[in-house]
Amino acid sequence: MKPFRLAQACLASVCLLAIPATSVAQTADQALRQEIDQLKADLETLRKQYEDRLSALEVRLAEAKEPPASAVPAPAPDTSAPATALQTSAAAAGSSKVFNPDISVLGNFAGAAGKNPFSEEPSLSLTEVETAFQAVVDPYARGDFFLSAGPEGLEVEEGYVTFTALPAGVLLKAGKMREQFGKVNAMHTHILPWVDRPLVSRNLFGGDEGVADAGLSVSKLIPNGFMFVDAIGEVYRGDSDVFRGSSRSDLHYLGRIRGYRDLTEGTNLDIGGSYASGPSATVPDFNTERIGMDVTFRYRPLRRAIYRQFIGRTEIMWSRQKLAAGSQENASGFYASGDYQFARRWFVGARGDRSGRALDSDLHDSGAAIHLTFRPSEFSLVRGQYRRTNYADGTDANEFLFQINFAIGAHGAHPF
Amino acid sequence: MRVFIRLMLFTAALVAMAARPSAAAVRVVATTEDLASLAREVGGDKVTVVGLAKGYQDPHFVDPKPSFILEVSRADLLIVVGRELEIGWLTPLITSSRNAKIQPGGNGYLDASANVRILEIPTGQLTRAMGDVHPQGNPHYWLDPANGRRIAQTIKDKLGQLSPADRAYFDQRYAEFDKKLAAAESRWDATMGPFKGTKIVTYHRSWPNFMERFGLDVIGYVEPKPGIPPTTSHTIDLIAEMKKQGVKLIVVEPYFDSKTPLAIGKQVGGEVLVLAPSVGGSKEATDYIALFDYDVNAVVAALKRTMGK
Numbered sequence: 060m061k062p063f064r065l066a067q068a069c070l071a072s073v074c075l076l077a078i079p080a081t082s083v084a085q086t087a088d089q090a091l092r093q094e095i096d097q098l099k100a101d102l103e104t105l106r107k108q109y110e111d112r113l114s115a116l117e118v119r120l121a122e123a124k125e126p127p128a129s130a131v132p133a134p135a136p137d138t139s140a141p142a143t144a145l146q147t148s149a150a151a152a153g154s155s156k157v158f159n160p161d162i163s164v165l166g167n168f169a170g171a172a173g174k175n176p177f178s179e180e181p182s183l184s185l186t187e188v189e190t191a192f193q194a195v196v197d198p199y200a201r202g203d204f205f206l207s208a209g210p211e212g213l214e215v216e217e218g219y220v221t222f223t224a225l226p227a228g229v230l231l232k233a234g235k236m237r238e239q240f241g242k243v244n245a246m247h248t249h250i251l252p253w254v255d256r257p258l259v260s261r262n263l264f265g266g267d268e269g270v271a272d273a274g275l276s277v278s279k280l281i282p283n284g285f286m287f288v289d290a291i292g293e294v295y296r297g298d299s300d301v302f303r304g305s306s307r308s309d310l311h312y313l314g315r316i317r318g319y320r321d322l323t324e325g326t327n328l329d330i331g332g333s334y335a336s337g338p339s340a341t342v343p344d345f346n347t348e349r350i351g352m353d354v355t356f357r358y359r360p361l362r363r364a365i366y367r368q369f370i371g372r373t374e375i376m377w378s379r380q381k382l383a384a385g386s387q388e389n390a391s392g393f394y395a396s397g398d399y400q401f402a403r404r405w406f407v408g409a410r411g412d413r414s415g416r417a418l419d420s421d422l423h424d425s426g427a428a429i430h431l432t433f434r435p436s437e438f439s440l441v442r443g444q445y446r447r448t449n450y451a452d453g454t455d456a457n458e459f460l461f462q463i464n465f466a467i468g469a470h471g472a473h474p475f
Numbered sequence: 476m477r478v479f480i481r482l483m484l485f486t487a488a489l490v491a492m493a494a495r496p497s498a499a500a501v502r503v504v505a506t507t508e509d510l511a512s513l514a515r516e517v518g519g520d521k522v523t524v525v526g527l528a529k530g531y532q533d534p535h536f537v538d539p540k541p542s543f544i545l546e547v548s549r550a551d552l553l554i555v556v557g558r559e560l561e562i563g564w565l566t567p568l569i570t571s572s573r574n575a576k577i578q579p580g581g582n583g584y585l586d587a588s589a590n591v592r593i594l595e596i597p598t599g600q601l602t603r604a605m606g607d608v609h610p611q612g613n614p615h616y617w618l619d620p621a622n623g624r625r626i627a628q629t630i631k632d633k634l635g636q637l638s639p640a641d642r643a644y645f646d647q648r649y650a651e652f653d654k655k656l657a658a659a660e661s662r663w664d665a666t667m668g669p670f671k672g673t674k675i676v677t678y679h680r681s682w683p684n685f686m687e688r689f690g691l692d693v694i695g696y697v698e699p700k701p702g703i704p705p706t707t708s709h710t711i712d713l714i715a716e717m718k719k720q721g722v723k724l725i726v727v728e729p730y731f732d733s734k735t736p737l738a739i740g741k742q743v744g745g746e747v748l749v750l751a752p753s754v755g756g757s758k759e760a761t762d763y764i765a766l767f768d769y770d771v772n773a774v775v776a777a778l779k780r781t782m783g784k
């Protein structure tokens with residue numbers, strides 16, 4: 060019935076439009092001609108006016124080009140200032156595109172050579188294409204989306220709203236987020252100072268990608284006269300390789316406290332402690348916990364900030380996994396790394412790794428890596444990394460990894 | 476339950492502390508020392524001012540340190556250079572500040588570039604193949620005293636809006652600064668006058684406003700493209716061009732490596748001069764007017780030396 064009515068209505072409106080058009084056509088023809096003549100005449104006068112004005116302007120320009128009588132130029136006329144402001148607002152009014160989010164696309168092309176029976180890194184692969192959309196939502200919030208396309212398909216790596224205007228200095232984030240456990244987990248793959256993630260995060264906290272989940276994050280600055288202290292509390296659904304909730308009440312919780320202090324204008328210390336607890340993804344019906352400590356030392360002399368930089372990092376993680384009533388497996392691991400910028404575009408770094416396995420604390424993997432990174436610009440990098448891993452079963456793997464990272468689109472914030 | 480009540484009380488106390496009206500002075504945070512200096516000129520003792528980036532640091536590459544988050548979180552007014560100068564570091568500071576007042580569009584957010592004269596606004600298609608181009612024009616606009624005056628005026632209006640009771644005070648401070656600046660300008664013009672039209676080279680495109688104001692002609696840059704480090708072929712071309720046109724002076728910002736400029740200077744028999752691009756860029760550049768005093772005198776001294784060669 061509905062489509063039929065729609066067709067009728069359409070037909071009727073077409074007829075209505077057509078009838079007056081044909082009946083008035085002849086009288087309109089004459090009127091149109093008159094109008095065209097009038098328009099032609101108007102155009103001609105306009106053209107003349109413009110030509111006159113143009114020639115007047117040219118004369119003035121020529122005068123202006125001649126050396127001025129006084130040696131001191133008059134300060135730039137204030138009229139130019141409103142002009143720039145006008146330009147911006149005119150452009151803004153002209154198109155709703157100005158409200159489009161900042162868009163950037165990052166490609167991570169990586170490769171691996173050498174034997175490693177435990178590694179699934181392919182010889183060559185476009186491991187990730189990350190598309191970011193970021194903008195202010197309204198006076199109260201901003202929105203950030205990071206869509207990541209990899210060999211496994213397209214997924215939302217992160218997508219969250221940040222409420223920036225809450226009272227009492229509270230910052231609230233809601234959506235899917237990388238969990239703020241330690242330092243490395245919160246980093247996107249392209250921000251990492253290495254090609255891979257450290258052994259301890261691969262073994263104990265989320266594998267190659269880290270842990271991201273749907274939840275809420277609340278943080279508050281703790282005012283004190285001595286240092287920056289940020290307290291973070293997060294709650295997640297539990298849908299990752301580490302935490303998995305089987306029912307609605309099976310949430311997983313995370314707490315983090317971060318302290319930061321400038322030591323001098325060019326050096327600073329960043330320390331944090333994290334705790335996460337929730338239903339285990341590997342041993343269903345049992346709880347698992349993670350505890351982490353992280354320390355970052357940065358050196359960046361301000362006068363030479365674009366040439367020299369050193370970042371030393373370490374993270375220690377403990378895992379407590381309940382296996383059955385009264386039985387628990389405790390594992391731990393750490394990494395320590397140093398990255399040094401020795402020229403405007405060159406960085407070198409080393410990392411030491413050691414980690415137990417969450418389900419069998421008797422097994423320990425260890426490793427070491429060195430890398431050399433060349434950054435042609437802020438928007439691309441080429442990195443080569445040598446990695447040696449000694450697995451708990453006695454296998455030794457020597458590998459060469461490399462990556463090319465490139466970004467197009469909006470200029471994002473520099474990582475810190 | 477008792478723990479819960481205690482926690483609530485503690486939170487309430489925290490909220491009360493946060494909501495307590497701030498001291499009479501307007502807390503101003505400026506992203507650079509130049510804007511901070513202008514805010515001090517106009518605000519006098521009715522404001523407290525903190526500048527984030529130091530004058531001797533590249534304002535494009537500033538770390539968004541948590542200590543800056545603390546400053547921004549307490550600000551009543553955040554003054555930014557704008558034109559994407561702080562694009563790499565300001566957004567995380569603002570987002571993490573938990574301060575509704577200074578969010579873009581908020582009453583306490585002031586883009587100092589709103590009423591100034593901007594040079595080098597690019598036209599046509601832009602790509603990053605051109606280097607670090609700024610789509611909204613050259614952001615180093617504070618290096619023209621006429622723009623400094625306009626910025627001071629913008630800040631004065633904003634402060635008057637935030638603290639209406641002190642409006643007359645800010646007006647008076649601005650009028651005094653205006654007078655002081657006008658006197659200084661005629662001093663600088665007199666000093667620079669004889670060198671009008673002299674050709675020079677600069678490292679980065681930090682100086683178009685300064686050079687235009689004082690009539691110096693920048694014929695080339697040590698950087699082949701903005702933000703791209705010097706290349707051998709570009710350096711060779713630049714040396715040839717400088718020799719052809721008889722250019723002897725290379726102006727360098729304090730945060731760039733002077734190796735290439737020194738090599739060029741040696742080749743052309745000229746001199747490398749480190750100028751202060753911002754307040755604090757040299758020991759002598761202690762405020763906005765002292766910045767120009769230092770730069771103008773340094774340029775003239777260097778030009779006298781190189782022209783004598």
